[in-house]
Amino acid sequence: MKNVKQVSAILNPPAPHMVGDGFRVHNFFPSGYKLNMSPFYMLDYNAKIEFSARNEPRGVSVHPHRGFETVTIAYHGAVAHHDSTGNSGIIYPGDVQWMTAASGILHKEYHEENFSKEGGLFQMVQLWVNLPAKDKMSKPKYQGIAQIDIPQFVLPENSGTIEVIAGNYNGTKGSVSTFTPIEMYNARLNKGSKADFNFPANFNTGFVIIEGSAKVNGAEIAKTDQFIHFRNEGESIELEALENSVILILSGDPIDEPIVSYGPFLMNKPEEIQQALVDYNEGKFGYLE
Template sequence: MRTIKQQHRAVSAPIADLVTYRALPTEAVEHLDPFLFLNHHGPQTYPARNRGLPFGPHPHRGFETVTFILDGDIMHQDSGGHQSVIGPGGIQWMRAGSGLIHSEISSDEFKQTGGPLEILQLWVNLPAQHKMTAPHYVGLQEPEIPTVALDEGRVQVHAVSGNWAGAEGALQPLTDMQLATINFQQGGQLALTIPAERTIFCYVIRGRLRINGQEAAARQLVEFNYDGDEFRAEALTDDCVLLLGHAKPFQEPIVAYGPFVMNSEVEIRQAYQDYQAGKFGVWKG
């Protein structure tokens, strides 16, 4: 069984009136190669006639964003011409690659009526060979994401990317990265084989679970050593939700500054120059 190195509690980092907990990076953990960043927004309830999400147009280069909408919605628009409104249970996967501008705000309907909101955004790195690949965006609603029922239905695996219990994920990214959200009923058990050389990304969204022998509660990131290939989780409460992923680390330099993640400071400076020169596309919002 893979041993746990440490557990990290997400830190409060509100953005305007948006309740936010940052699980990665924190003072205790900078990144889990190739997983770079995780913000957990909510849960909270917005009143009617609200301002919605505060993420207006901003640029990115050199990595991918994967957004999980548990409650509420996100209206996406980018300089590549992509637009969508994704609702509860859906995902957005955006490859920033060589650079684009995008916004992530609430739909007009949500801003008018309000309601519950809970969203996670994960940043995953791109290896040097793919950092300047063409930008790409996919938005999927909940029914488009394959679900696998395990342990007599007490565990529901929503396969976002990679292969989970024989089911192919909704997306196959450029790199071998497996991601899923997993819902547990109390007592539900999950057992997986994950090769020891792969980085495990394990974040408890809701509830309390026993993971490889240790209890982990909501808003905790579980960091693993690289010493075993067995992963086990058991729900100690009802309505547990886990964000689980794994990937082989790139073992490349990581230089992050603001909205750009590259391999050197020279590349970061070039990213800013290219953005200012209009090379990330034209914003038409």
């Protein structure tokens, strides 16, 4: 293979911690590993866990965000969402929720009522996607995409499918609008099949093995719950599924701007963090019970 994007590291999930009482997550970055994955600022991975039945849904109560987008991808279980702009929805397995907090939003997320009452297997990914400075104070918006509406590229010879959440895979374009160039797919590969990916050399690229295991570029093997980080050189990547596998594909054009983060705020300057706190305390993020 020519012009191969080589693996930088294959990383095990860091020790888990709870977000609220409904999400048991492994933070691959920025806390778990010091990776440059801009425009992806944070990756929380809720590996498979069994939740017992409960009448009162587990989750995260009302909290603010400013300066970025949250992307939630469901694999098992179901999550309900409400925010201060009036948007709400339920994220079922295969669905994606893309929330642009931008200038400021309040939201809450918790186990969907029926799932909570029945209990069961739960597996999710949440990403924080940074916004460029010029867009950080834009109007909040919400993109909820059911799996059935995610464009799919069908691989030849019953190899599987590539669900294109954002970006463009072999002419199949994702339906999500993004502020900077981002490629985000769910690759659902059958055992023994191969899929090729091509991203610009400068794009920060990483894969999460959601299910199964895969050989990368004919050499290294990554297993369930591991994160594959790639070098910023070369463009082509080959995946071979060693069993039926689901792999989250992430690649994006870095945002070359300073970042100042504080809790749920992701801005460019310290004074912008201070202003976010003032605006939040003055109720400018809206109202949500």
